[in-house]
Amino acid sequence: MAAAPHPLLTTARTLARDLLAPNAERVDRESVPAGHIEALRRSGLLGAGAPREYGGAGAPDAVVREVQEILAGACCSTWFVQTQHHSPVRMLAASRLPVRERLLRPLATGELLAGIAFAHVRAFPRVPVRATADRGGWRFDGTVPWYTGWGLNDVMLLAGVSDAEEVVFAFAEAREQPGLRASAPMRLAALTAARTVSLELDGLWLPGESVVLRTRREEFARVDLPRSTNASPAVFGVARAALDVLEAAGEGETARVLRTRLEEVRGGVYELAAHPVPHERIAERLELKTRAYDLMRAATTAAVVAGGGRAMSLDSPAQRLAREGLFLLVQGQTSDVRRAHLDALARI
The missing domain is CATH 2.40.110.10 (Butyryl-CoA Dehydrogenase, subunit A, domain 2)
Structure with missing residues (x-):
């Protein structure tokens, strides 16, 4: 029997289906509402990777990554606000300074964002x-x-x-x-x-x-290297959402081919993300990151093409996903990532 999904994944999918995705086009034109943040606070997702003893869920990294995919695919703007929260939580969890006892619990429980x-x-x-x-x-x-x-x-x-x-x-x-x-x-x-x-x-x-x-500063750069060279889970979330739009437009075969390629790259990216020495195999990480970008771009472009002129309407998820994909190309970009991506594009 297949194992039941992690409770946080069930929560994330419910939040995405019932709140984030139905309102994504409106939010894109306006602003992330406080109601979305309140829903995240109540959900427990803000403490997904935080220590249990401080009120967090202590979920495995694989679950945390998939939660981020789900949120990004449903509403990338809301995802981008909440994803900022997790770096301070991780840094506090690793710290032994007094600020840990003051802030880790309220951040892990969602009391503070x-x-x-x-x-x-x-x-x-x-x-x-x-x-x-x-x-x-x-x-x-x-x-x-x-x-x-x-x-x-x-x-x-x-x-x-x-x-x-x-x-x-x-x-x-x-x-x-x-x-x-x-x-x-x-x-x-x-x-x-x-x-x-x-x-x-x-x-x-x-x-x-x-x-x-x-x-x-040198130590920060060393520790920061895998954060910038690994593909973001949001790339896969947006790409998957675009493939869902493509399937809904009746282009199931194109979606199937792209989805197979995307899942292959996703598996490679996450295997390296779990590597015990995070600052090794940098060239391989960058190659997979640029391939993930290529597939995200292909998926969002296909969704726009399949939608035709209707995809240009601000009510269309296809154009929103295409623009969100453009944003993810430069989010967290460093000079090394930019160089690798441009070199890959020059080989197309």
């Missing part, structure tokens, strides 16, 4: 945000180019680089305050609904007990 403001650290040797030791805490100055979930998140995980090339990660309230000012929400070709802003930091001071991690 976290966003992230540290992707800019990957821009080194440019330092968009500088961290300076000051009065027993840290002062942050500079610009966070992208911050998603403004107005929805309760707290943010902010990072800056010190003069000694140490990356300092600390939690701040996700609101305007002395030393922190947000831009107007950005208008983007896709995922405008995710409420992305830039943040201007001018002497934002955070106490020492807000710090969750201090690490050498």
Whole structure:
């Protein structure tokens, strides 16, 4: 007998079917509503990978990845807001600093929603945000180019680089305050609904007990490498959703061929994601990531082609999925990922 699906997968599929997917086109044109976030808080999905002793589900990584696929395929904007939450949870779970006891439980249970403001650290040797030791805490100055979930998140995980090339990660309230000012929400070709802003930091001071991690920049880059070189579960979620649209349009054979190829690549990506040494086999990870991009692009393009002129309507999921796919091509992009992807495109 086949094993019953993990309860979190059942919860994610129900939420996707009953709330996220039916409203995805409206959300895409407007904004991720607070009601979607409240549903996520109640669902337990925000604590999918969090330790059980802190109120999380402690689910296996394979389950956590599939939950992310389901949410991204149903409403990529909502997925993008909530996916920011899981990095702070993982960092707190690995920390032994006092902030763990203050924030891990409310984040694991969904009482609080976290966003992230540290992707800019990957821009080194440019330092968009500088961290300076000051009065027993840290002062942050500079610009966070992208911050998603403004107005929805309760707290943010902010990072800056010190003069000694140490990356300092600390939690701040996700609101305007002395030393922190947000831009107007950005208008983007896709995922405008995710409420992305830039943040201007001018002497934002955070106490020492807000710090969750201090690490050498080289060590951050080493640990961060698999995060940027592995294909995101969202790529497979959006591709699968596009293939469902294609099947519904009567193009079952094309969908079957593409789905077979997609599942093969997905299996390879997740096998490497589970590799015990995460910063090894980088070339193979990048090759699979670019193949996943190719199949996502093929799936979303096929959904648009099958829909014809109707696919250009803002009420059509095909055009939304195609634009979400474009967004995923550059989400979390680094110079190494960009180079590998462009080189692969040049070989087509």
